[in-house]
Amino acid sequence: MALTLYNTLTRRKEPFAPLNPPYVGMYVCGPTVYGDPHLGHARAAITFDVLYRYLTFLGYKVRYVRNITDVGHLEGDADEGEDKVLKRARLEKVEPIEIAQRYTALYHKAMDALNVLRPSIEPTATGHIPQQIAMIKQILERGYAYEVNGSVYLDVERYRQDFPYGILSGRNVEELLAGSRELEGQAEKRHPWDFALWKRAEPTHLMQWDSPWGRGYPGWHIECSAMSTHYLGVPFDIHGGGLDLVFPHHEAEIAQAHACYGEAAQYQARFWIHNNLVTIEGQKMSKSLGNFITIEEVFSGRHPKLSRGYPPMALRFLVLQAHYRSTLDFSEEALGAAYRAYLRLMNAYRRLGKVRPHMYSTFPVEAWREKVFAHLNDDLNTAAALALFFEQVDDILKLYRGEAFLTVEDLEKLRQTWREVLFDIMGLLPPQQVEWERWERLVNTLVQLRRQARSEKNFPLADFLRDELQRAGVKLLDFPDETLWEMQE
Ligand code: ZN
Numbered sequence: 097m098a099l100t101l102y103n104t105l106t107r108r109k110e111p112f113a114p115l116n117p118p119y120v121g122m123y124v125c126g127p128t129v130y131g132d133p134h135l136g137h138a139r140a141a142i143t144f145d146v147l148y149r150y151l152t153f154l155g156y157k158v159r160y161v162r163n164i165t166d167v168g169h170l171e172g173d174a175d176e177g178e179d180k181v182l183k184r185a186r187l188e189k190v191e192p193i194e195i196a197q198r199y200t201a202l203y204h205k206a207m208d209a210l211n212v213l214r215p216s217i218e219p220t221a222t223g224h225i226p227q228q229i230a231m232i233k234q235i236l237e238r239g240y241a242y243e244v245n246g247s248v249y250l251d252v253e254r255y256r257q258d259f260p261y262g263i264l265s266g267r268n269v270e271e272l273l274a275g276s277r278e279l280e281g282q283a284e285k286r287h288p289w290d291f292a293l294w295k296r297a298e299p300t301h302l303m304q305w306d307s308p309w310g311r312g313y314p315g316w317h318i319e320c321s322a323m324s325t326h327y328l329g330v331p332f333d334i335h336g337g338g339l340d341l342v343f344p345h346h347e348a349e350i351a352q353a354h355a356c357y358g359e360a361a362q363y364q365a366r367f368w369i370h371n372n373l374v375t376i377e378g379q380k381m382s383k384s385l386g387n388f389i390t391i392e393e394v395f396s397g398r399h400p401k402l403s404r405g406y407p408p409m410a411l412r413f414l415v416l417q418a419h420y421r422s423t424l425d426f427s428e429e430a431l432g433a434a435y436r437a438y439l440r441l442m443n444a445y446r447r448l449g450k451v452r453p454h455m456y457s458t459f460p461v462e463a464w465r466e467k468v469f470a471h472l473n474d475d476l477n478t479a480a481a482l483a484l485f486f487e488q489v490d491d492i493l494k495l496y497r498g499e500a501f502l503t504v505e506d507l508e509k510l511r512q513t514w515r516e517v518l519f520d521i522m523g524l525l526p527p528q529q530v531e532w533e534r535w536e537r538l539v540n541t542l543v544q545l546r547r548q549a550r551s552e553k554n555f556p557l558a559d560f561l562r563d564e565l566q567r568a569g570v571k572l573l574d575f576p577d578e579t580l581w582e583m584q585e
Contacts (some may be wrong), residue, residue: 099154099473101334101558102421104368105264105341109475114333115366120156121328122148123318123365125337126218128165130180132390133206135381135411135426140338142412142523143371143420145212147336148305150521161327162215166196167222167303168316173344174282175292175315182302192303193567196220199392206391209408211523217327221319226306228314228322231306232293233358240355244284246296246310250351252289253566259354264368265343291348293318317348321356321364324349330357335365339372371420376401377427389426403430409525410435416478416522437486442526444489445514447496454501459491461506465513478522485518539570543579546572 099112113513114120124144127137144162151158171177178186185192204214222227235241241250252261262268282288292315297304302310324332330353337346346351346368353364373380376387389399397405414434418424464484471481494500502510518524542561549558562572573580 097117099150101367101369102475104370105363107266108368112367115331118155118157118556120334121152121336122151122158122160122336123320123324123328124160124162124215124330124335125341126162126164126215127199127203128169128180128198129160129203130169130184130394131199132200133203134388134390135394136338137203137509138206138210138391138411139415139420139424140287140336140371141207141212142415144336144369145523146416146420146478146521147334147369148213148390149523150476151474153516153521159217159328160215161217161219161324163320163323164200164218164220165316165319166192166198166200166220168314168319170316174288175295179303179313185302187494191221196222201394208410209395211408211525212390213523219323221314221323222303224319224323225314226325227326228318229294229305229307231318231322231325231352232314235293235352236357238355238358241293242286245308246312247284247292248294248309249285249290249292250348250355251286252291252351253287255351255355259351261351262347263363264347264350267343267347270530271293291315291317293352293505301346316425317345318352319344321349321352321438324364325353325357330360330364331362332365334367334369336369336371339370342370344572372423373427375423378425381426394431402431406431406435407527409438409527411437412524416524417476417482419477419479421475438524440489441482441485441518443493445526448492448511448514450493451495451502451507453504453507455503457502457506458500459495459502459506460508461502461510461513464488465509468513468517472517472521481517482522485514539565539581543572543581545581 098108101112122144123138127133144160145325147522148158148160165389166181167179169180171180171183181192181195184195188195207214216358232241235246235250236243239251240255241248255261294307294309294312294314297312299311301313304313310511324335335346335349350361350363351359375381376385376389379387380383381388387401389401390552391411392404393399394411395408396403397403410431410432414426414431417437437583468484471477473481491500495502519526542565546561546565549555549561565572569584570581571584573582
């Protein structure tokens with residue numbers, strides 16, 4: 097069974113086939129680097145990390161481009177408001193590039209902890225101004241944009257004569273018009289739904305570049321059209337991002353691609369894929385509601401909604417337990433349950449490593465493996481695939497205790513499936529460190545037990561405990577009144 101993916105463009109699941117096999121071009125809208133990475137970033141990155149890993153697992157050569165937005169993303173959706181990176185720089189009295197660098201580094205740190213693979217190419221908007229200008233020039237030459245006072249706008253009315261607008265979001269222009277407000281800076285536009293490709297900069301504006309239309313900076317949408325097609329050609333295979341980007345960002349990208357490349361652009365990408373959003377205890381996550389949770393706060397537990405910190409794999413598992421097109425409701429209860437579920441699978445995997453093979457099998461490994469991959473192929477249903485692993489936890493205990501059996505081949509196939517699906521495709525990591533406090537408690541118990549054995553002159557037991565602790569890297573320092581211990585290699 098082949099991989100099928102839900103295509104937002106056609107509103108149905110379609111079998112995935114690359115335009116130029118075995119190569120797959122995938123572009124995903126990355127973060128705007130002006131604040132701490134939060135749960136929304138984690139979900140989007142993990143969703144497309146799983147897709148990237150699975151396509152690679154299936155044998156495709158994936159060129160995965162995920163951008164960094166460091167200019168042009170304004171606070172409003174209608175070309176109004178301040179640039180998000182610039183605003184932060186102004187508030188903190190630092191250079192915009194310092195903001196971009198700091199939050200790019202924090203994003204990388206959080207993603208590395210979550211075991212999200214780095215993309216093949218990670219272009220920045222400020223690093224691709226010439227490509228954006230070239231694209232805008234071509235759109236102007238083809239008559240789909242106009243210049244006013246040093247700003248350039250895409251002419252949606254003109255575009256609609258040749259191409260459908262609103263195809264991705266399913267909105268029609270009349271609805272868009274009804275939703276558009278009279279905003280500052282709108283006066284230059286011929287129609288309220290036109291959007292900026294290039295904006296004129298005031299002399300005091302901190303980030304600006306030369307262009308054929310004077311000093312200015314690019315609109316937010318053009319960066320993704322320019323960088324995706326620059327690295328992947330047009331059309332390319334997969335364009336991804338969060339559901340909140342469908343309109344206006346991705347709708348604008350499709351219009352820009354058609355306006356620049358004509359019919360040949362074919363909606364810029366063959367598949368448009370969107371992950372759903374994260375809610376917090378049923379509410380939209382927002383700073384004003386006080387329920388905005390950063391990834392670092394999940395790890396450290398320093399947030400009023402959390403009583404403790406959780407390891408990165410707890411969060412990754414929580415994301416995997418929901419289908420990427422469903423909303424994911426975050427709460428400490430859900431996170432704690434995800435962590436326990438993750439440990440349950442990891443314990444079963446460890447036990448599976450100790451199962452001994454038998455002459456015959458009492459468990460249908462191949463059929464089970466096929467069911468797992470059928471779920472993954474069904475629009476990347478990680479939630480349903482994981483459920484099959486939970487069903488197997490009790491079976492593994494039976495295998496270990498000799499109440500069920502597998503041949504050498506079946507046992508290896510079972511282990512291979514666990515490894516491939518949980519670690520290679522879903523990107524989980526086995527628990528890496530024993531938490532220091534738990535480890536300390538365990539060692540203290542054993543040291544106490546040994547002192548008691550010695551006082552009861554049970555020297556064989558005392559020596560056994562000392563040797564076992566030594567083998568675990570714990571060295572004992574005996575004093576008459578107490579025994580100290582320290583960690584060694
Ligand atoms: Zn984008």
